[in-house]
Amino acid sequence: MSLAMSDLTLALPELFLAGAAMLLLMLGVFRKEDSARVVLVLALLVLTVTLVLAYGVTPKTGRATSFGGLFLVDDFTRFAKVLVLVATAFTLAISRTWMEKEEIARFEYPVLVLFATLGMLMMISANDLMALYLGLETQSLALYVMAAYHRDNARSTESGLKYFVLGALASGLLLYGASLVYGFVGATNFETIAKALASHHAPQGLIIGLAFLVAGLAFKVAAVPFHMWTPDVYEGAPTPVTAFFAIGPKIAAFALLVRVLTGPFGPMVEAWQQLVVFLAAASMIVGAFAAIGQTNIKRLMAYSSIGHAGYALVGLAVGNREGISGLLLYLAIYLAMNLGTFGIILAMRVKGRAVEGISDLAGLARTSPMMALMLAVFMFSMAGIPPLAGFFGKLYVFLAAVNAGHIILALIGVLSSAVAAYYYLRIVKVMYFDEPAEALDRPIGPTLAVVLAGSLVFIVFFFLVPSPLVGGAEHAASVLFH
Amino acid sequence: MIIQGLVFYLFAALAIAGGVLVISAKNPVHSVLWLIVVFFNAAGLFLLQGAEFLAMVLVVVYVGAVAVLFLFVVMMLDINFVQLRQGFLHYLPSGALVGIVLLVELAVVLVGWAVSGEAPKSLAAPAPELAKMTNTEALGHILYTQYLYLFQASGVVLLIAMIGSILLTLRHRPGTRHQNISRQVDRHPKDTLEIRKVPSGGGI
Numbered sequence: 001m002s003l004a005m006s007d008l009t010l011a012l013p014e015l016f017l018a019g020a021a022m023l024l025l026m027l028g029v030f031r032k033e034d035s036a037r038v039v040l041v042l043a044l045l046v047l048t049v050t051l052v053l054a055y056g057v058t059p060k061t062g063r064a065t066s067f068g069g070l071f072l073v074d075d076f077t078r079f080a081k082v083l084v085l086v087a088t089a090f091t092l093a094i095s096r097t098w099m100e101k102e103e104i105a106r107f108e109y110p111v112l113v114l115f116a117t118l119g120m121l122m123m124i125s126a127n128d129l130m131a132l133y134l135g136l137e138t139q140s141l142a143l144y145v146m147a148a149y150h151r152d153n154a155r156s157t158e159s160g161l162k163y164f165v166l167g168a169l170a171s172g173l174l175l176y177g178a179s180l181v182y183g184f185v186g187a188t189n190f191e192t193i194a195k196a197l198a199s200h201h202a203p204q205g206l207i208i209g210l211a212f213l214v215a216g217l218a219f220k221v222a223a224v225p226f227h228m229w230t231p232d233v234y235e236g237a238p239t240p241v242t243a244f245f246a247i248g249p250k251i252a253a254f255a256l257l258v259r260v261l262t263g264p265f266g267p268m269v270e271a272w273q274q275l276v277v278f279l280a281a282a283s284m285i286v287g288a289f290a291a292i293g294q295t296n297i298k299r300l301m302a303y304s305s306i307g308h309a310g311y312a313l314v315g316l317a318v319g320n321r322e323g324i325s326g327l328l329l330y331l332a333i334y335l336a337m338n339l340g341t342f343g344i345i346l347a348m349r350v351k352g353r354a355v356e357g358i359s360d361l362a363g364l365a366r367t368s369p370m371m372a373l374m375l376a377v378f379m380f381s382m383a384g385i386p387p388l389a390g391f392f393g394k395l396y397v398f399l400a401a402v403n404a405g406h407i408i409l410a411l412i413g414v415l416s417s418a419v420a421a422y423y424y425l426r427i428v429k430v431m432y433f434d435e436p437a438e439a440l441d442r443p444i445g446p447t448l449a450v451v452l453a454g455s456l457v458f459i460v461f462f463f464l465v466p467s468p469l470v471g472g473a474e475h476a477a478s479v480l481f482h
Numbered sequence: 483m484i485i486q487g488l489v490f491y492l493f494a495a496l497a498i499a500g501g502v503l504v505i506s507a508k509n510p511v512h513s514v515l516w517l518i519v520v521f522f523n524a525a526g527l528f529l530l531q532g533a534e535f536l537a538m539v540l541v542v543v544y545v546g547a548v549a550v551l552f553l554f555v556v557m558m559l560d561i562n563f564v565q566l567r568q569g570f571l572h573y574l575p576s577g578a579l580v581g582i583v584l585l586v587e588l589a590v591v592l593v594g595w596a597v598s599g600e601a602p603k604s605l606a607a608p609a610p611e612l613a614k615m616t617n618t619e620a621l622g623h624i625l626y627t628q629y630l631y632l633f634q635a636s637g638v639v640l641l642i643a644m645i646g647s648i649l650l651t652l653r654h655r656p657g658t659r660h661q662n663i664s665r666q667v668d669r670h671p672k673d674t675l676e677i678r679k680v681p682s683g684g685g686i
Contacts, residue, residue, distance in 0.1 A: 011631075067630060067631035068629075070629070106649070108645060112645065115641075115642050130632050134635040135635070138638055138639050138642065144646070145650060148650055151650050
């Protein structure tokens with residue numbers, strides 16, 4: 001077996017990203033002053049080029065593997081990679097002002113973001129249990145460091161340590177599951193596993209291995225009951241890092257979960273479907289009820305993201321083309337909503353100090369009406385109120401569930417979104433009807449304003465031209481079920 | 483054949499004896515030294531099986547790095563092992579029970595081991611003919627061609643770990659006196675030394 005040129009072209013986005021990240025690391029080390037800003041701007045450039053490459057690399061037959069079947073590119077991976085790269089680029093862009101104001105801007109941050117993104121792309125393209133694990137570790141290790149990035153802040157270091165310990169435990173579960181699967185099938189390649197499972201009855205041990213694999217991956221998407229780390233890590237990590245955690249890594253982990261369950265374990269759909277149904281239902285319920293009592297907006301967003309993971313998992317629990325395309329669409333809309341909301345959270349500063357209490361938003365409608373309006377739109381969208389984008393995300397997922405006969409799951413979803421609407425609308429109430437607290441600092445900076453306006457436009461006008469995104473998601477999902 | 487068998491029993495017996503001494507030695511430094519004996523004997527067992535690469539790696543990595551690290555830790559941390567071991571007899575029954583349960587489980591697993599029929603055929607990397615190439619060569623073929631992607635990815639993981647540990651722990655303290663070696667080497671006698679003739683009785 002020799003390394004052909006086509007192997008390298010398929011992995012061009014990853015190779016470029018890895019090389020560029022190392023170059024930027026060197027640049028940051030040897031450049032004395034303003035290294036943080038220069039590296040960040042260059043990192044944004046790198047992410048854009050990677051995005052173009054990831055979108056442009058299309059195998060002739062629609063699906064191709066390289067590096068001896070370890071690495072896979074098809075239209076599903078392209079869709080997921082584009083989502084991840086868009087999320088990473090925007091979250092990195094809006095991080096700059098906050099980091100500079102907190103005086104923790106360092107060149108390592110963009111470099112770590114690039115490496116984490118590399119890990120995510122590797123996860124999405126994984127076609128082998130070993131490639132899956134290494135992609136996951138590349139991403140996770142960078143994320144652990146980023147959570148503890150504000151190293152002089154006790155909460156940040158605590159969240160980093162917590163994330164590391166629990167993440168290592170989850171990796172252990174995942175590896176144990178992978179070793180059981182390897183032991184019973186004799187292969188780690190996804191296609192070989194699928195072939196072996198299609199022609200043979202799955203032994204008991206394999207189901208145990210599958211359960212451990214799902215547990216490890218459920219930790220990464222923060223699905224109940226593997227969600228314990230989320231509120232603490234989201235609250236403790238610096239806000240731009242939280243914004244980053246909430247979007248990109250989640251999309252990548254979802255793509256990986258979908259790939260693993262529909263690919264190698266596609267023939268065992270009955271075995272994993274009940275697991276995913278449970279994860280989805282539990283995440284929706286816990287996400288809705290636990291968020292009610294929160295006073296810190298980052299913690300609230302953590303529970304919100306647990307709930308959203310539950311809704312997206314409904315699409316996976318359905319397990320057919322319609323369900324997966326609903327999940328992908330949900331993730332795309334989730335990206336825009338979270339980007340907007342975290343944009344507002346990043347702008348929450350009073351007298352130069354970052355605040356993160358929901359009460360700090362009191363009377364925002366009077367002190368800065370535009371920001372209040374934007375946040376209100378994001379909250380309405382998260383609650384799933386038509387005609388905003390969030391409504392359509394939920395609609396497609398629940399529709400798929402009903403069509404496939406998962407009525408109870410859809411019902412739990414609708415009821416829990418009604419509960420969740422309470423705490424989203426509470427923020428709107430605090431902004432519009434409470435006595436004004438101290439006004440937030442203005443102006444918020446051009447980058448943030450552009451990103452906020454972009455996500456606002458997407459969310460409000462999504463229903464006018466949904467076809468490109470819906471079509472893309474449907475096409476991406478269809479390649480999983482050829 | 484007989485010699486091979488004898489050597490096997492020699493290594494095996496020494497390894498077990500070393501293992502017993504590791505946990506029974508009073509002095510923790512002695513424990514680590516016995517551990518090194520165990521490693522050497524295990525390496526000998528590998529050698530008998532024809533796995534020379536594993537044997538060498540075991541000596542290089544475990545004896546050369548891990549055991550030395552253990553030794554450092556044991557010597558640096560002042561742990562009173564006698565005190566730690568006080569409840570040894572007290573906990574022996576429950577510990578033995580756990581050990582027996584594990585042993586039975588292992589036996590059950592070994593007896594009931596079932597691999598799908600396809601497994602041998604679908605093996606990712608079948609073992610090459612050992613007569614044709616050495617262990618090291620065979621491992622290299624797998625690692626640097628078939629699993630090149632994984633090898634490189636592991637490199638990236640290690641790089642991130644390095645960046646992370648530097649980012650989280652390195653602090654630039656102002657006012658420390660760093661040694662600038664290139665400046666020291668560049669120093670020339672004529673820049674710093676001045677030789678003057680001192681006339682006797684004149685002074686400078």
